Amino acid sequence: MHAVEVLGLRKSYGKVEALRGLTLRVGFGEIYGLIGPNGAGKTTTLKCLVGLLKPDAGQVRVCGRDVVRERVEALKHVGYVPENPVVLQNLTVEDFIRFITSLRGLKWSDVREDFEDYLRKFRLAGKRKALMKELSRGMTQKALVIAALLVKPKVLVMDEPMAGMDPEAQHVFKEEVRRAVEEGATALISSHLLDMVERFCTRVGIISEGHLIMEGSIEEVKEAAAGSKSLEEVFLKVVSHGG
Amino acid sequence: MRVSRGAPGLGLKEQLTVMKYSLKDTAINPVIRSKSGIAYMAFMALGLVILLASLTLGSGPNTSEGMPMSHDLRAFLATYGLNRFVITDVVGSVLTALTALTFAFASPKVPVREAEYELVLTQPIEVRDFITGKALVSVVQQFIFLPYVLSMLVFALFLAPSPAKALLATTSLLVITTYFALLDTATNIVALALAKRGLRKAFRLACLTYLIAGSIHTAMLGRPSPLLAVPLKPLAASLIYSLAISPSTAEVAGWLTLSLAPAALMFLLIPPLADTVGVEDLKPVALPGTARREERAGKGGKGAYVLKGLDMSSPDRAAMSVIYYSAILNTSHLRAVTAAVGVPVAACLAVRYFLPAWVAGVTGFALSFLIPFMTAMMLTSLLNAVIVNDLMTYWVYRVYLMRMEPVAKALLLKIVTYSLEAVAVVAASTTALTLNPLNLLLIPVTAPAVVVTSFASLALVTYFASKRKIVKQSPSGMYVMESSVVFLVELLFIVAFIGASAITQVLASINAALLLTAAAVIAVVVGAALTLALKEALAKLMERYDIAT
Numbered sequence: 001m002h003a004v005e006v007l008g009l010r011k012s013y014g015k016v017e018a019l020r021g022l023t024l025r026v027g028f029g030e031i032y033g034l035i036g037p038n039g040a041g042k043t044t045t046l047k048c049l050v051g052l053l054k055p056d057a058g059q060v061r062v063c064g065r066d067v068v069r070e071r072v073e074a075l076k077h078v079g080y081v082p083e084n085p086v087v088l089q090n091l092t093v094e095d096f097i098r099f100i101t102s103l104r105g106l107k108w109s110d111v112r113e114d115f116e117d118y119l120r121k122f123r124l125a126g127k128r129k130a131l132m133k134e135l136s137r138g139m140t141q142k143a144l145v146i147a148a149l150l151v152k153p154k155v156l157v158m159d160e161p162m163a164g165m166d167p168e169a170q171h172v173f174k175e176e177v178r179r180a181v182e183e184g185a186t187a188l189i190s191s192h193l194l195d196m197v198e199r200f201c202t203r204v205g206i207i208s209e210g211h212l213i214m215e216g217s218i219e220e221v222k223e224a225a226a227g228s229k230s231l232e233e234v235f236l237k238v239v240s241h242g243g
Numbered sequence: 244m245r246v247s248r249g250a251p252g253l254g255l256k257e258q259l260t261v262m263k264y265s266l267k268d269t270a271i272n273p274v275i276r277s278k279s280g281i282a283y284m285a286f287m288a289l290g291l292v293i294l295l296a297s298l299t300l301g302s303g304p305n306t307s308e309g310m311p312m313s314h315d316l317r318a319f320l321a322t323y324g325l326n327r328f329v330i331t332d333v334v335g336s337v338l339t340a341l342t343a344l345t346f347a348f349a350s351p352k353v354p355v356r357e358a359e360y361e362l363v364l365t366q367p368i369e370v371r372d373f374i375t376g377k378a379l380v381s382v383v384q385q386f387i388f389l390p391y392v393l394s395m396l397v398f399a400l401f402l403a404p405s406p407a408k409a410l411l412a413t414t415s416l417l418v419i420t421t422y423f424a425l426l427d428t429a430t431n432i433v434a435l436a437l438a439k440r441g442l443r444k445a446f447r448l449a450c451l452t453y454l455i456a457g458s459i460h461t462a463m464l465g466r467p468s469p470l471l472a473v474p475l476k477p478l479a480a481s482l483i484y485s486l487a488i489s490p491s492t493a494e495v496a497g498w499l500t501l502s503l504a505p506a507a508l509m510f511l512l513i514p515p516l517a518d519t520v521g522v523e524d525l526k527p528v529a530l531p532g533t534a535r536r537e538e539r540a541g542k543g544g545k546g547a548y549v550l551k552g553l554d555m556s557s558p559d560r561a562a563m564s565v566i567y568y569s570a571i572l573n574t575s576h577l578r579a580v581t582a583a584v585g586v587p588v589a590a591c592l593a594v595r596y597f598l599p600a601w602v603a604g605v606t607g608f609a610l611s612f613l614i615p616f617m618t619a620m621m622l623t624s625l626l627n628a629v630i631v632n633d634l635m636t637y638w639v640y641r642v643y644l645m646r647m648e649p650v651a652k653a654l655l656l657k658i659v660t661y662s663l664e665a666v667a668v669v670a671a672s673t674t675a676l677t678l679n680p681l682n683l684l685l686i687p688v689t690a691p692a693v694v695v696t697s698f699a700s701l702a703l704v705t706y707f708a709s710k711r712k713i714v715k716q717s718p719s720g721m722y723v724m725e726s727s728v729v730f731l732v733e734l735l736f737i738v739a740f741i742g743a744s745a746i747t748q749v750l751a752s753i754n755a756a757l758l759l760t761a762a763a764v765i766a767v768v769v770g771a772a773l774t775l776a777l778k779e780a781l782a783k784l785m786e787r788y789d790i791a792t
Contacts, residue, residue: 071645078642099555099639102558
């Protein structure tokens, strides 16, 4: 069983085909980087994974559960950080995160210690009583990452999770994701930060025009792309030559 | 040397550019870039053409008194001494009072859409030109939105005595709405200019003093004071005279020409006043009202306004707490409801004691048209707020809550509560006018209709959100087309409401307390059963349709 299994996924927006039979598998304990040009279908893939979009065809499974047919069972294992976060503006940071954990049926007393720990690590302790609308983009991102980590999901689905984060928070983010992965979780991260993906992810998938055009460990994709020296070089070769 | 492309130019060109792209973004492209939008507008345009053709070919109101309904209305109003002069004075007074109140309570922040704030205002364009361009947009929007024009024309056709006067009445209504659109912009800028000089409170006091003086003078005279009736008389006269029999078309056209003056004055005020506005005075917000709300929130204890603490003890309670209780049980909402009930009740009591001859006329007009119309308008705007505040964060529920039933239940109850509060305004006002408390039973009697229309509105909004991605792309809630379709649904509520209020009034007047109480109990039971059934249906709809955030 894979942590994430996407088989022949198709999704269109009117006449625009965003995904054209995408297939990818991510195992437990992996940090998988999904990269690709704008409009390649990365965000659509992630939204299908977390049940925000229904596929036109194909299957999406999380921990062996079909996201469409067994939505509730599948999403019990998911923590999500969206690309353009719209949050509950008039809740305080603490209330927002309590709200998320409460929706998951978690008792606050069970997660409070971890919450305090994350607040301290992400330097958000001083903002716990601030309204979400008062936070900067980077701080909002930190709150969303904390919420996703706090529910201890088996699969972390994150769309540009480090957007706006300061370098220290980026470091903490990577440390915490690595820790979650060591505990058995899987992280699927979509990003345009190729340097970060190269150093942080254990495997990478390059998506273009709704297809997965290359996949493997960082070394494997570098080798496959005519011995490229960096992921950026791989990306430019593969995407500009259509794979 | 490298030369930057583009440089500040003449104001008019920038103003027209702002107008052109803003109109494309908010009014034109949302309609013409979809087949259903084009079909809808074509349907509306066809309706407008047919109506205009029927007017010119004489199949419209062609008697000297217009359609039977307008004749009956005039006869009814005349019974209570409400001729066109009195009604013009009343309408003029209301318009003046609204203007004074808008000036008194305007926010000293000029609201701007986020995209415009980020993109347009970082271009080499004067803030004055940007604001003037946006004011032009608000003017043009009044005239190009066909469903809006069509609804006004239909309204005018029913009430005007001739086709020519129906057209004049429609134009007059458009001028009035244009005036208020410009007033909204102008008052923000005036408030800002006054705040910078430390004169805002004094100006507010002056506006309120003027209103109080006008009200006292009205009470002393037993009719609207010239202090209130005269300033905006042209706006009122052009509308009321176009619906009256005696004034000639030329006379109405004269008043209509004069009515352009207040709107023109507002427009001319904007560029020089906007010269005092800096980019830091512009507030990037989703909704125009948000600036005012945020300003108030900044003064008060953030988050502490929720009377009932957030209950996070279970997923269902958390959803209910955040979606429903935090919206309903907060001091600003309770203050608004108290004012919404208290002011009309006070006005109705004043009419009852000072102007007893008007009681029947005021009751009839308010219950049969004004209040249901205002309620439907209010509900449409509340649905916009639901989109902005609740559906934009829909991803949170889809990903972390997973079941939609608690969300559907909280949203349904929220809209039902807002609707019943609107009904409470009518019931309390009627009770004040008649001093018969049985009229309060109107609130439970309308419960089933309220639940059904609330469900229908939310279901439509969910559907629109999935089809047009309005949650993602419209920062202010629904686009105009969606708003108008939802408004049509609210018309169902108007019909049900008018029926329920008529029956309630009849039963209250014959003192059928037992019958009315039984009807109220049955209605509450039916309403509760409907809520239970429809919340599940709504949850299924929400699960079925994608609302990409």
